[in-house]
Amino acid sequence: MPVYFFVLLTTLLTSCSNDASSKKFNVLWIIIDDQSPWHSVYGNKLVSTPNIDKLASEGVLFKRAYSESPVCSPSRSAIITGSHAIRLGTHDHRSSRTPDNQIFLPEEF
Structure with a gap:
């Protein structure tokens, strides 16, 4: 029993970390006046937006965004x-x- 307690205590103490406060968010915030879903990533065939398409493929694409x-x-x-x-x-x-x-x-x- 003491061995299990020692293993449990060691695991708990070594798994605790205070690094959460030092981590930075990885956010690219694009804000443009009069932005609309007129990008090829949303299915528009008339507008070519390859850079926005690449960002959307590697990140988050909002399908229901509100203002x-x-x-x-x-x-x-x-x-x-x-x-x-x-x-x-x-x-x-x-x-x-x-x-x-x-x-x-x-x-x-």
Whole structure:
């Protein structure tokens, strides 16, 4: 019995690691105004987008993506901050200062 306990304890102690906080995310964030699924990766025959196609084949391809707002600046604000455009005051293209305690997406990475 003590041998099993020693093996279990050794396994538990050596398997614990604190490296999670030092790992960086591997994210390529492409954000373009008026982006649409008019890429060949989505089946479009009129547009050739080989670089986007290659990125999609090696990463994640969204088939059901949604936008927070129907226009560009509120959508960008929502994506960058993770907050609704109405909360930020950008819902109708009007500028507003972000709250002092707002955390932006790049800061999370």
